[in-house]
Amino acid sequence: METMIRLENVHKTFGSLQVLNGINMEVKKGEVVVVIGPSGCGKSTQLRCINGLENIDAGRIMVKDIDITSGKVDWQVVRQKVGMVFQSYNLYPHLNVMRNLILSPMKVQKKTKKEATEYAEILLDRVGLLDKRDAYPGQLSGGQQQRIAIVRALMMQPEVMLFDEVTSALDPELINEVLNVMIDLAKSGMTMMVVTHEMGFAKAVANKIVFMSNGVVAEEGPPEEFFANPKDERLKSFLSKVLH
Amino acid sequence: MGFDFNFIMEQIPYLMLGARNTLIISVIVLLLAVIVGIVGALAKTSGGRFLRLITGMYVEIARNTPELVQIYFVFFVFPSLGLKFNSFVSGVIAMTFFGGGYLVEVFRAGIEAVPKTQVEAAKSLALKNRQIIVNIVFPQALKICLPSLIGYLIFILKMSSLLATIGIVELTFVANDVIANNFHAFEMFSAVALLYLIMVWTISWLLGIVEKRFKYEL
Amino acid sequence: MPWDIVVKNWSFLAAGLWATIEIFVVSMIAGTVLGVLMGVLRTSRVFLIQITTRAFIEVFRGLPTLITMFFVYFAVPMLFQIEIPSFLAAVIGLTLWELSEIAEIMRGAIQSIPKGQVEAGRAMALNKAQVLIYILMPQAVRRMLPPLIGVYTRLVKGTALASLVGVNDLVMAGKIVVERTLEPLEVYVFIMAVFFIINYPLSVLSRKLERKLI
Amino acid sequence: MARMKSWVLLVLVSILITGLFVGCGKKEAADQTTASALEAIKAKGKLVIGVKGDFPPYGFVDEKGNNVGFEIDMARRLAEDLFGDPEKIELVVVTGTNRIPNLQSGKIDVILATLGITEERATQVDYSKPYFKSGVQLLVPKDSTIDSLEDLKGQQVITITGTTGDAGLQKLVPEAKLLKLATTSEALQALRDNRGVAFAQDNTLIYVLAKQYPEFKVVGEPFAESEWALAARKGETDVVDWINKNLDTWLQEDYYYQLYEKWIAKDTPDNFDPSVWIKRP
Numbered sequence: 035m036e037t038m039i040r041l042e043n044v045h046k047t048f049g050s051l052q053v054l055n056g057i058n059m060e061v062k063k064g065e066v067v068v069v070i071g072p073s074g075c076g077k078s079t080q081l082r083c084i085n086g087l088e089n090i091d092a093g094r095i096m097v098k099d100i101d102i103t104s105g106k107v108d109w110q111v112v113r114q115k116v117g118m119v120f121q122s123y124n125l126y127p128h129l130n131v132m133r134n135l136i137l138s139p140m141k142v143q144k145k146t147k148k149e150a151t152e153y154a155e156i157l158l159d160r161v162g163l164l165d166k167r168d169a170y171p172g173q174l175s176g177g178q179q180q181r182i183a184i185v186r187a188l189m190m191q192p193e194v195m196l197f198d199e200v201t202s203a204l205d206p207e208l209i210n211e212v213l214n215v216m217i218d219l220a221k222s223g224m225t226m227m228v229v230t231h232e233m234g235f236a237k238a239v240a241n242k243i244v245f246m247s248n249g250v251v252a253e254e255g256p257p258e259e260f261f262a263n264p265k266d267e268r269l270k271s272f273l274s275k276v277l278h
Numbered sequence: 279m280g281f282d283f284n285f286i287m288e289q290i291p292y293l294m295l296g297a298r299n300t301l302i303i304s305v306i307v308l309l310l311a312v313i314v315g316i317v318g319a320l321a322k323t324s325g326g327r328f329l330r331l332i333t334g335m336y337v338e339i340a341r342n343t344p345e346l347v348q349i350y351f352v353f354f355v356f357p358s359l360g361l362k363f364n365s366f367v368s369g370v371i372a373m374t375f376f377g378g379g380y381l382v383e384v385f386r387a388g389i390e391a392v393p394k395t396q397v398e399a400a401k402s403l404a405l406k407n408r409q410i411i412v413n414i415v416f417p418q419a420l421k422i423c424l425p426s427l428i429g430y431l432i433f434i435l436k437m438s439s440l441l442a443t444i445g446i447v448e449l450t451f452v453a454n455d456v457i458a459n460n461f462h463a464f465e466m467f468s469a470v471a472l473l474y475l476i477m478v479w480t481i482s483w484l485l486g487i488v489e490k491r492f493k494y495e496l
Numbered sequence: 497m498p499w500d501i502v503v504k505n506w507s508f509l510a511a512g513l514w515a516t517i518e519i520f521v522v523s524m525i526a527g528t529v530l531g532v533l534m535g536v537l538r539t540s541r542v543f544l545i546q547i548t549t550r551a552f553i554e555v556f557r558g559l560p561t562l563i564t565m566f567f568v569y570f571a572v573p574m575l576f577q578i579e580i581p582s583f584l585a586a587v588i589g590l591t592l593w594e595l596s597e598i599a600e601i602m603r604g605a606i607q608s609i610p611k612g613q614v615e616a617g618r619a620m621a622l623n624k625a626q627v628l629i630y631i632l633m634p635q636a637v638r639r640m641l642p643p644l645i646g647v648y649t650r651l652v653k654g655t656a657l658a659s660l661v662g663v664n665d666l667v668m669a670g671k672i673v674v675e676r677t678l679e680p681l682e683v684y685v686f687i688m689a690v691f692f693i694i695n696y697p698l699s700v701l702s703r704k705l706e707r708k709l710i
Numbered sequence: 711m712a713r714m715k716s717w718v719l720l721v722l723v724s725i726l727i728t729g730l731f732v733g734c735g736k737k738e739a740a741d742q743t744t745a746s747a748l749e750a751i752k753a754k755g756k757l758v759i760g761v762k763g764d765f766p767p768y769g770f771v772d773e774k775g776n777n778v779g780f781e782i783d784m785a786r787r788l789a790e791d792l793f794g795d796p797e798k799i800e801l802v803v804v805t806g807t808n809r810i811p812n813l814q815s816g817k818i819d820v821i822l823a824t825l826g827i828t829e830e831r832a833t834q835v836d837y838s839k840p841y842f843k844s845g846v847q848l849l850v851p852k853d854s855t856i857d858s859l860e861d862l863k864g865q866q867v868i869t870i871t872g873t874t875g876d877a878g879l880q881k882l883v884p885e886a887k888l889l890k891l892a893t894t895s896e897a898l899q900a901l902r903d904n905r906g907v908a909f910a911q912d913n914t915l916i917y918v919l920a921k922q923y924p925e926f927k928v929v930g931e932p933f934a935e936s937e938w939a940l941a942a943r944k945g946e947t948d949v950v951d952w953i954n955k956n957l958d959t960w961l962q963e964d965y966y967y968q969l970y971e972k973w974i975a976k977d978t979p980d981n982f983d984p985s986v987w988i989k990r991p
Contacts, residue, residue: 082398085401085402086401087398087401087402109401109404110404110406113401113402113403113404114404116402117402117403118399118402120395120398120399120402122395124393124395124396124398124399125399126396126399126400126414126418127418128417128418128421129417137403137405137413138400138403138404138405141405141409141413142403142404142405142406142409183399186403187402187403190403190404338692338696338699339688339692341649341695341699342649342653342691342692342695342696342699343653343688343691343692343695344652344653344654344655344656344667344688344691345653345656346653346656346657346659346660346667347656347667347684347687347688347691348688350667350684351684351688354674354680354684354896354899354900354903355680355681355684355685357902357903357904357905358679358680358681358903359681362903362904362905364905365889365905432558435560436558436559436560436561437560438560439560439562439563440560440562440657442562443660443891443892443896444891444896445889445890445891450560450562450563450566451890453563453566454566454807454871454872454892455871455872455890457570457807457811458806458807458871458872458876459830459872459877460830461810461811461814461834463566463570463571463574463811464570464571464572464574464575466571467563467566467567467570467571468567468571470563471559471563471564471567474558474559474560474563475555475558475559478558478559479554479558505773507774507775508773508774508775511775569808570808570811570815572815573811573812573814573815573816573817574811574814574815577815577816578815578816579815579816579817580815580817581802581817582802582803660892661808662763662802662803662804662805662808664763664771664775664803671893671895671896672763672764672771672895674895674899675764675893675894675895675898675899678898678899678902678923680899
């Protein structure tokens with residue numbers, strides 16, 4: 035199967051803080067990879083490096099066959115292939131839902147307003163928010179905003195989706211409506227890389243789970259084996275904290 | 279000395295001319311100052327080192343020297359440097375200079391108040407830097423700046439009174455011109471003060487309404 | 497020779513500068529004291545006090561300071577048959593503007609302090625005045641400081657208006673020197689430099705305090 | 711408790727300051743209601759005269775910052791007559807715009823500031839006898855072709871708000887566009903910068919300016935001629951009478967000519983006849 039994302043010995047520091055310490059990882063087409071680990075282990079930084087929100091210090095990151103660390107990468111191309119959803123939704127507060135969705139397709143992909151709007155309606159309908167097309171983000175609940183944010187990323191018809199703790203800022207009763215959208219998306223065959231604390235989600239849809247600790251991949255494997263039979267000591271202690 | 283209403287009634291056409299000119303000048307200056315402010319703010323937030331330094335120096339000089347002296351400078355000093363403009367243009371240049379200096383800081387603060395995560399989200403959606411500034415950062419910054427812009431239109435309107443000193447026929451000039459020949463200082467200054475207050479209060483009221491509407495959308 | 501004109505007329509310009517400083521200091525003190533008072537009155541629960549102070553503040557914040565100054569200098573003496581020399585007219589004009597600005601800052605600062613602070617103070621059996629002095633004022637002062645210094649920098653610049661009611665301040669002295677020499681460049685650069693030197697540290701301080709607050 | 715005290719103190723001081731402003735005003739106002747204006751001046755112990763500060767050689771400020779000039783000498787002689795001491799005087803610098811308001815408001819007792827006699831002003835103040843006659847002429851750049859009022863039609867002309875030149879020009883050449891400024895220094899600079907084709911002002915001033923700055927010359931016949939007089943508040947006839955008595959004495963003594971020689975002669979063209987301006991016995 036084709037490799038969508040590959041990280042090779044990636045290093046990243048913030049000042050004197052070593053965040054990524056030689057990460058090696060691979061996401062294949064159609065895979066759902068869930069990244070877990072204690073806070074500050076570099077999970078989010080890793081995602082942000084993949085679409086160029088952070089620069090890495092050493093190593094190599096490939097998105098399909100593009101080396102995004104080569105220094106002469108066209109980010110507009112890469113970012114169309116890689117969609118990203120953030121913890122704090124980051125919808126544009128000054129634009130209504132529809133204009134949030136169609137801005138990039140029109141500006142970047144030069145789609146007509148009609149084309150973009152039609153596609154947005156299909157996706158909105160799929161997440162059950164078609165009736166909110168004219169609302170402003172400030173008028174929506176967190177769960178609704180996050181579902182819109184997912185749709186917004188999908189509008190670019192990306193080949194990989196990155197999810198950065200997308201349910202962490204939500205009230206508990208709103209988490210499932212977002213997870214359900216993600217589960218549907220996984221079932222439709224989307225390649226996904228998901229940083230999350232939702233172990234239930236990981237068990238349900240992940241092809242592979244990666245445990246990060248101190249800026250390296252400490253353990254990885256398919257979910258059944260991973261949860262049933264953890265080997266790494268740090269993972270054992272982490273799991274005992276989050277599973278009970 | 280009583281209040282001579284008839285005298286004021288006679289002066290109404292002249293007063294209205296002054297008030298009209300005060301408004302026209304203020305609006306022109308505000309528009310130009312907004313342009314200067316936006317360009318300066320962009321230079322300060324995303325320009326190179328040199329550009330930032332130059333903009334910074336401009337802002338400090340504009341903000342830390344008296345407006346009156348700046349007006350004199352343009353009107354009385356520029357010609358000796360080979361730059362001669364008539365009263366009106368000189369006044370507009372000087373006021374745009376200090377108005378723009380204030381607005382650079384207003385817009386810079388506005389731009390910096392837009393959350394970084396907005397830029398990241400836009401980047402992740404493959405927008406280019408210029409598109410991000412135009413479509414995402416700027417509209418949001420503008421709304422953040424709006425209350426300050428109200429303040430500065432009023433500031434500019436009030437400052438336009440200084441233009442009387444270089445012979446521009448605005449409201450304060452009208453007052454001086456009339457009392458130099460007719461001496462009804464109390465009546466004239468009361469009338470002029472009232473006109474200024476009506477303009478200032480109307481602007482702050484109107485823009486207050488706009489501000490409320492904007493707030494709702496955010 | 498650069499600065500020749502300034503050096504030759506130094507004592508004359510210095511006398512003007514001294515007048516400018518005097519105007520600034522006197523109006524600064526008067527405006528601050530009266531402004532704080534007015535600000536406290538503005539937050540009064542008594543409707544009549546509230547409405548009068550508000551009207552006062554709105555009028556003198558709304559008027560161009562030059563108009564206020566002209567009014568004091570030309571109109572008030574006629575109206576009340578009293579004598580107001582140039583210097584006093586300049587000071588009163590600037591003070592009326594400044595105290596209104598300060599009162600408004602003061603009101604904003606007091607009202608920005610959460611109600612809970614007052615309630616906590618009252619719950620601890622402090623009386624109204626004590627709440628004002630021990631709870632509200634110290635917190636308000638910290639919030640007021642940056643905009644207060646901002647008002648002072650505007651006041652420094654405002655002193656230039658004194659020349660327009662006949663005070664022999666720095667600007668007036670400069671004008672007279674220019675008339676004698678017909679060399680405006682040096683003199684005006686000098687005047688701007690003097691104001692800049694006074695004002696720049698103030699505006700830096702104001703920004704520093706503002707950042708500290710955030 | 712200490713802090714409480716300082717707070718109360720602050721309040722008291724503020725009230726005191728406010729009271730002071732109001733109190734001062736009231737006291738001065740009381741003085742002015744005294745029956746005899748001259749007696750009131752005497753009681754005050756000094757003569758407060760509004761003079762020019764930017765009008766050499768009549769009233770100006772010298773390099774040491776002192777008020778000096780033709781009219782300042784007159785003012786001091788008035789004080790000497792009244793108090794036997796030329797120093798019992800307070801000179802208030804006034805401008806063309808504010809001299810009459812200053813007088814009316816009681817800021818000054820007398821105007822001695824190149825004030826021309828006009829009907830309109832006569833309704834506002836009481837004039838003394840004239841001590842000087844001036845007319846408005848035009849100051850133009852040396853190479854200018856302007857030489858009469860005719861030439862000003864459709865041109866921009868510099869004047870000073872509220873002066874005889876300003877009013878006269880508006881009446882005689884309404885087709886001229888006026889750039890009205892506040893002081894001579896500003897007008898002069900505007901002329902140098904070619905902001906107008908001419909500066910219309912009293913010939914007393916512009917002859918001097920023309921001599922001082924060779925780049926300019928005086929042209930045209932005097933127009934809007936006016937006689938200068940001192941002025942007191944309306945109804946203060948005792949002040950006016952007292953001034954007139956002095957003026958008569960000065961004329962007999964040929965004092966005006968002495969003042970002309972002291973202040974003006976050096977600044978006028980060589981064969982200039984001073985009787986254009988002053989009377990001689």
